Amino acid sequence: MPDAPIGAHSRRKPKSTPRTLPTSDSGARLTTSAMIASLDAEGRQTVAAPFGHALCELAKTRQDIVGLTADLSKYTDLHVFAKQYPDRFYQMGMAEQVMISAAAGLAREGFTPFATTYAVFASRRAYDFICMAIAEENLPVKIVCALPGLTTGYGPSHQATEDIAILRGMPNLTIVDPCCATEITQATHAIANHPGPVYMRLLRGQVPDVLGDYGYTFQLGKAQVIHGGSDVLFISTGFMTMRALDAARALKADGTDCAVLHVPTIKPLDTDTIRTEAAKTGRLVVTLENHSITGGLGEAVAADLMRAGIHPTFHSIALPDEFLDAGALPTLHDQYGLSVNSITTRVKSWL
């Protein structure tokens, strides 16, 4: 058998067809304006930079709180803290490995560092440093990362579609994926009080407020039922809980009663609550996450239910195991199944 010719591999090729701009009567032209903001507001009330303001509030009474960033303070809302506490803010430059290591060093000396960057850079580039400099010794470093999952149209370089899959295998690390501004504010305080390392996915900029309307209070490690329902159980995390609530509302109009169980802490997983809810008979169980189908909430829930001997009809809404396209977020959310319309369509097909 002859050797394969060099260059015969099947790498992705550049798109070959020239594109034309939409004409003026083709309707609103979607742009990549949602690239920098983590999430468009979708007509909801929003809160500006909830993480940055929560950290400032914490820092009033906690002298041990310090902030570090790898050249992304503006895009992780840490600039709010940097402005208010300039002597407690460390600009580490475009150098994620030393930012994470230095955060470990600060924690060794008794501080509680909040280190920020984009989720892709923390999970992909700084993994070994999070693992060995921080997690192995259970140091209280809080790694807070913007652009989780599909919250940017920049393409795979910025889309952290597999950050949870990468990080779930790391012992000692707590992983939090908050839904909205209220939850980010509460979670910032909660993770500061947690004695170990935490990775928190961050929505930044003008962040929609959702869970405040439901009398919800974040508890680290706890899944909570946002509202009940008899036909479907949504088990969701991150901003997909917002989508689950919207989908539940839309499905209610069609006579389908959906419960929403919000799981902001991916690790450790609140298996007690998840098992209790999933074991209630007669409901279709659907997990929803802003993350790859591989290695995220859906797989964690499925594996746990299997181990517990609980076998509901089960589906997952998640991103495909692919490098995603660039483009405008609303388009991409439709394309990859995170939009409300896409959710309701699939749930109906599963019922």
Place this chain on the structure above:
Amino acid sequence: MMLHDGSNMSLARRAWSIRKLALRMAEVQGQGYIGQALGVADVLAVSYFHALTYRPEDPAWEGRDRFYLSIGHYAIALYSAMIEAGILPEDELGTYGMDDSRMPMSGMAAYTPGMEITGGSLGHGLGIAVGAALGLKRKKNPAFVYNLMSDGELGEGSTWEAVMSARAHALDNLICVVDFNDQQADGPTTQALAQGDEAPKWAAFGWHAQEVDGNDMDALVAAFDTARTLTDPRPRVIICRTRMCKGVPFLEDREITHFVRVDPSEWARALAHLDANVPD
């Protein structure tokens, strides 16, 4: 300075003791990073019996100088130095590398009193030291952070992130000690990656850089003194050119590799050589 027992024992004698302890530990396992331990013994003697401030009975004392072992596999050398310094008990020496030992083959903070960090994933120590140096300054604690690393770690990009960061933050309380024996797992370090001229390279990054014979006690003492007393807002590096297996001539003459092979009968021979050559 706080010598642990007020002893006037010479640094050469301390280094001799560290070498003996390392050989005895390696003999237990029949193997170990003895080439590195023998080579770096003089550096550790100057560190623990001249430069560092610490309390042997309280390795976590807040006022101590922090000594980070970035090169985890040099643990055998640091255990020896810490036994000699009275931080670790000598009678645990025989547990080196065994189940449930406090002296695992690669140094880890959660196992051993006095072992500040978990090293071994190379290229980590200097970055952690940057954070600790920042933290000490925040606390107005005058202690130094020492980071002992190998020449092999100069190949890790993270090392150079830390180098730039330390200078950007003017960390004059950070002293990096490089054990430069030009030997990494697959061969000479300087043949694997272009290292350039070592001291000028660090100086170009804004560090105070010294390069010394790491087996010359007087040169080491002078370099550590300079690094500690300099009034200059720069981090300091001491590049120590060391010879693997130093102090045991028949091993020095052996083909030098990362993991020096020692036959079972040779441990006693090496120890006998040291016993016949006790420094003043």
